[in-house]
Amino acid sequence: MQTIADRLINARQEIDNAIASANRNPHSVRLLAVSKTKPVSDIELAYEAGQRLFGENYIQEGVDKIQTLEHLSDIEWHMIGPIQSNKTKIVAEHFDWVQSIDRLKIARRLNDQRPEGMPPLNVCIQLNIEQETTKSGIIPGELPALVQEIINLPRLCLRGLMAIPAADVTPQAQHQTLAALQSLYNDVAAQVDTVDTLSVGMSGDMCEAIAYGSTMVRIGTAIFGARQQQN
Numbered sequence: 001m002q003t004i005a006d007r008l009i010n011a012r013q014e015i016d017n018a019i020a021s022a023n024r025n026p027h028s029v030r031l032l033a034v035s036k037t038k039p040v041s042d043i044e045l046a047y048e049a050g051q052r053l054f055g056e057n058y059i060q061e062g063v064d065k066i067q068t069l070e071h072l073s074d075i076e077w078h079m080i081g082p083i084q085s086n087k088t089k090i091v092a093e094h095f096d097w098v099q100s101i102d103r104l105k106i107a108r109r110l111n112d113q114r115p116e117g118m119p120p121l122n123v124c125i126q127l128n129i130e131q132e133t134t135k136s137g138i139i140p141g142e143l144p145a146l147v148q149e150i151i152n153l154p155r156l157c158l159r160g161l162m163a164i165p166a167a168d169v170t171p172q173a174q175h176q177t178l179a180a181l182q183s184l185y186n187d188v189a190a191q192v193d194t195v196d197t198l199s200v201g202m203s204g205d206m207c208e209a210i211a212y213g214s215t216m217v218r219i220g221t222a223i224f225g226a227r228q229q230q231n
């Protein structure tokens, strides 16, 4: 049976292969290990295997893990799930990144609630390019205004864009979505110095996403195995 360490090596190898096929710079794509629903012991195994970026979807679960693993101080914790406005405070107090910003109200609250002693909270704006009703994220037309608002919030640092493109589409539709994301990302990166992250690509579409400029892939199942809970 493959261990978490084995699966991490495979995931990194796949990323390196995709980078090479796309003729991109080595190390231009970071791997976010999505540990939602998985126990702290799995995160510790991944950490021992050199993994430092972890993503969580559920706020309380994520905060509990962050507190339990406080001694592993070089872990970078990413919130990648939806955030209700009554939960922003604990997110602002514990996470290093929030990738799922989908409205100004959430950004403002995170800014106001980010503790003074901590560095600015890194954030990505979540896009819903295909306008799927089941997914959060803004439509492209709303992006310029939200970028302008967020760069004026001093306790947030805008790092880029995040998206979860639909999986069950034709290759042509998939490429169209990825190309649109890359183009929106390039526009924002050209305007805002701190923007360096296009978070797109999961187990099923990682290679295509890397071909279209992804700088961060988010992988759960392929590292930690199948989840009991649906999500």
Ligand SMILES: *Cc1c(COP(=O)(O)O)cnc(C)c1O
Pocket (backbone or CB within 6 Å): 034, 036, 057, 080, 081, 164, 202, 203, 218, 219, 220, 221, 222, 231
């Ligand atoms: C769960 C999740 C992932 C990882 O999904 P896998 O299919 O387990 O690789 C990535 N991104 C987001 C936003 C998720 O919710």
